[in-house]
Amino acid sequence: MGVTYRGSAIPRSGQRIPLLTAALHRTCPRCGRAPVFVRYLALVKRCAACGLAIERADTADGPAFFVMFAASPVAAVVGLIMLIGLDLGLWWAFGLTAVLYTGLCVVLLPPTKALMVAIQYKTRPDEFAEPATPETAPDP
Numbered sequence: 001m002g003v004t005y006r007g008s009a010i011p012r013s014g015q016r017i018p019l020l021t022a023a024l025h026r027t028c029p030r031c032g033r034a035p036v037f038v039r040y041l042a043l044v045k046r047c048a049a050c051g052l053a054i055e056r057a058d059t060a061d062g063p064a065f066f067v068m069f070a071a072s073p074v075a076a077v078v079g080l081i082m083l084i085g086l087d088l089g090l091w092w093a094f095g096l097t098a099v100l101y102t103g104l105c106v107v108l109l110p111p112t113k114a115l116m117v118a119i120q121y122k123t124r125p126d127e128f129a130e131p132a133t134p135e136t137a138p139d140p
């Protein structure tokens with residue numbers, strides 16, 4: 001039986017998958033055996049190995065914010081180096097920086113989203129639980 005309190009959680013199964021391991025391998029935060037994505041950023045409905053309702057994780061725009069926050073300074077510095085240091089010219093520096101920035105975002109988004117799903121599972125595991133079903137259906 002899991003006990004949850006703000007900012008921490010004790011997993012029900014007793015297993016602990018490190019957050020970065022789940023993020024880098026893009027696997028289930030509970031068992032670490034099945035992928036969390038069915039496509040590029042589309043979450044699977046349930047973990048194929050343990051049945052965790054992964055689609056209940058609502059990361060919203062969080063991964064995109066953090067990826068842009070991390071990739072923007074890198075792209076800006078590299079763009080300035082290309083523009084000033086390498087003297088590539090404005091359009092070459094702009095074009096290569098745009099390609100670099102887009103590439104960084106494309107590469108960093110899946111592990112960042114997997115990390116946020118894992119953090120959400122570690123801090124609020126009750127959100128992944130099945131909703132309680134009423135024992136008796138109401139009469140019409």
Ligand SMILES: [Zn+2]
Pocket residue numbers: 028029030031032033034047048049050051052
């Ligand atoms: Zn699992």
